[in-house]
Amino acid sequence: MLFHNHTSGDPEPSQEDDDITKKLFDAGELLNIKVLDHVIIGKNEFYSFKDQS
Numbered sequence: 001m002l003f004h005n006h007t008s009g010d011p012e013p014s015q016e017d018d019d020i021t022k023k024l025f026d027a028g029e030l031l032n033i034k035v036l037d038h039v040i041i042g043k044n045e046f047y048s049f050k051d052q053s
Contacts, residue, residue, distance in 0.1 A: 002038040011042030013049070021049055 002024060006012075013021070021038045028035040037050040 001036050003041065005041040009043030011040040011045050011047040013040055013047055 002021075017038075017040060024038070025035050027033075037048055039049075040047040
């Protein structure tokens with residue numbers, strides 16, 4: 001599980017968030033480490049890449 005916050009309060013992922021998530025999932029596969037999800041925490045909401053894919 002990967003987590004980070006957006007200090008703006010908006011959990012919507014940026015292009016950079018999308019890019020790093022793909023790289024981290026790919027790296028996990030190479031290392032035989034299953035990345036279950038990447039969650040972005042906002043002020044009152046969160047964004048789950050797993051839930052959105």
